[in-house]
Amino acid sequence: MRHIQTxxxxxxxxxxxxxxxxxxxxxxxxxxxxxxxIANQQCEKKQxxxx
Amino acid sequence: xxxxxxLGGYNIVLDVCSGAVHVVDPLAYDMIALYEDTPRDALIxxxxxxxxxxxxxxxxxxxxxxxxxxxxxxxxxxxSPDTFEPMAGTLKAKTAGVVKALCxxxxxxxxxNCSYCFASxxxxxxxxxxxxxxxxRQALDFLVANSGTRHNLEVDFFGGEPLMNFQVVKDLxxxxxxxxxxxxxxxxFTLTTNGMLIDDDVIDFxxxxxxxxxxxLDGRKEVHDRFRVDFAGNGSWxxxxxxxxxxVKAREGKNYYMRGTFTHANPxxxxxxxVMLDLGFTELSMxxxxxxxGDPSALTEEDFPVVCQQYEALAMLMLERSxxxxxxxxYHYMLDLTGGPCIYKRISGCGSGTEYMAVTPWxxxxxCHQFVGxxxxxxxxxxxxxxxxxxxxxxxxxxxxxxxxxxDCWARLYCSGGCAANAYHATxxxxxxxxxxxxxxxxRMECAIMLAVAKQLGDDK
Numbered sequence: 366m367r368h369i370q371t372x373x374x375x376x377x378x379x380x381x382x383x384x385x386x387x388x389x390x391x392x393x394x395x396x397x398x399x400x401x402x403i404a405n406q407q408c409e410k411k412q413x414x415x416x
Numbered sequence: 417x418x419x420x421x422x423l424g425g426y427n428i429v430l431d432v433c434s435g436a437v438h439v440v441d442p443l444a445y446d447m448i449a450l451y452e453d454t455p456r457d458a459l460i461x462x463x464x465x466x467x468x469x470x471x472x473x474x475x476x477x478x479x480x481x482x483x484x485x486x487x488x489x490x491x492x493x494x495x496s497p498d499t500f501e502p503m504a505g506t507l508k509a510k511t512a513g514v515v516k517a518l519c520x521x522x523x524x525x526x527x528x529n530c531s532y533c534f535a536s537x538x539x540x541x542x543x544x545x546x547x548x549x550x551x552x553r554q555a556l557d558f559l560v561a562n563s564g565t566r567h568n569l570e571v572d573f574f575g576g577e578p579l580m581n582f583q584v585v586k587d588l589x590x591x592x593x594x595x596x597x598x599x600x601x602x603x604x605f606t607l608t609t610n611g612m613l614i615d616d617d618v619i620d621f622x623x624x625x626x627x628x629x630x631x632x633l634d635g636r637k638e639v640h641d642r643f644r645v646d647f648a649g650n651g652s653w654x655x656x657x658x659x660x661x662x663x664v665k666a667r668e669g670k671n672y673y674m675r676g677t678f679t680h681a682n683p684x685x686x687x688x689x690x691v692m693l694d695l696g697f698t699e700l701s702m703x704x705x706x707x708x709x710g711d712p713s714a715l716t717e718e719d720f721p722v723v724c725q726q727y728e729a730l731a732m733l734m735l736e737r738s739x740x741x742x743x744x745x746x747y748h749y750m751l752d753l754t755g756g757p758c759i760y761k762r763i764s765g766c767g768s769g770t771e772y773m774a775v776t777p778w779x780x781x782x783x784c785h786q787f788v789g790x791x792x793x794x795x796x797x798x799x800x801x802x803x804x805x806x807x808x809x810x811x812x813x814x815x816x817x818x819x820x821x822x823x824d825c826w827a828r829l830y831c832s833g834g835c836a837a838n839a840y841h842a843t844x845x846x847x848x849x850x851x852x853x854x855x856x857x858x859x860r861m862e863c864a865i866m867l868a869v870a871k872q873l874g875d876d877k
């Protein structure tokens with residue numbers, strides 16, 4: 366496509382089929398402790414696949 | 417739903433529900449904005465008129481661009497509908513009763529007297545106290561007993577200042593390690609400290625046992641020492657910086673966060689980040705202060721554009737430093753577009769009061785560290801478990817669809833509905849919305865997405 370470049374992302378709709386193991390880190394158990402963000406967290410399954 | 421924004425020289429279109437991110441030229445940017453509400457011929461005619469003097473565009477570009485948008489829509493990468501609501505309770509229902517993380521309030525006391533502390537100088541509006549080994553051990557047993565099939569268990573040593581009760585921290589870690597084999601669990605420990613008591617023993621321990629350490633530093637000496645003072649009023653910057661440097665060096669610069677707080681006194685917090693960088697720290701986090709409206713440290717409406725400008729400048733500094741071979745990490749910009757959380761995690765809420773709880777020095781359970789001291793939110797204790805079911809049910813029902821305001825927010829799958837404590841303190845309800853925090857969060861996410869785009873396109877090299 367000449368006008369649109371699509372960046373590689375995880376397809377959230379697809380993740381509905383295989384996700385939900387619940388092993389990922391609890392949202393606030395990291396650096397912030399005063400706000401909620403989940404976007405910067407890792408998927409444990411994807412991490413294990415990388416190893 | 418889509419969200420469009422221009423930042424860092426990129427025109428970015430986010431397809432909210434699929435998570436797809438597109439970088440587009442001005443023609444596609446304008447066409448996508450009008451695509452859903454304008455018939456094809458009218459839209460193409462409108463674009464031909466707008467771009468009639470653009471020498472880069474050929475006559476067939478307009479049809480081609482329109483067809484590309486249609487193809488992406490058909491492929492579920494643009495204008496994808498939100499079909500996730502029925503799944504919102506799935507993860508919590510599947511893991512109901514499972515606790516996987518504890519914030520251990522190992523010391524409700526502190527050796528600093530920071531006036532902006534949400535924990536009221538570590539006391540959480542109560543008495544000073546430290547957790548005994550027996551209470552801590554019972555808390556770990558409670559966690560193991562309630563963790564179901566979950567393998568990784570997270571324990572954060574928090575306060576107040578946890579190093580004021582360091583021997584108990586060490587003893588609890590030794591106990592936890594001793595039961596990992598028989599229970600089949602793996603503990604991940606984190607430590608949040610103001611640094612005053614860091615010594616070689618703490619450094620050895622933290623580097624051996626803690627998967628992460630969070631170190632409190634606000635940046636510039638004068639900014640840090642304005643709030644982070646001892647009980648005699650002396651600033652702590654001079655004391656803690658060398659200790660932090662030693663700890664981070666021993667940790668080989670990994671698995672830590674230098675965490676600052678910015679307030680109304682320093683909305684220009686990028687200057688503080690630059691000081692952290694100059695001190696040799698590269699894993700950084702800077703949080704807006706949590707303070708009641710009217711508190712002198714609370715961020716104001718006038719601060720808002722300044723803070724947004726700082727977030728943008730921070731993103732550009734990260735790109736610049738990355739290109740110069742001196743990259744650094746900002747916690748809120750760590751956006752992994754290909755490996756981030758699945759949709760269940762994104763819609764389930766933060767987990768406070770269900771999979772995550774705070775334990776006081778007396779063994780009481782609260783939904784999270786920010787609710788400790790709010791008696792009506794006490795859930796139960798580590799001997800009898802959760803007894804206050806109505807409050808827990810309220811937290812269990814917190815998800816991305818629990819707040820009407822979130823339904824129209826493009827960033828909802830990045831915050832999972834926001835922080836219940838912030839919502840409560842801003843509105844009196846855990847189902848409320850802390851609007852100021854939401855606006856800052858959306859700005860951070862735009863910056864984070866832009867950086868992720870730049871990285872994938874190789875523009876960070």
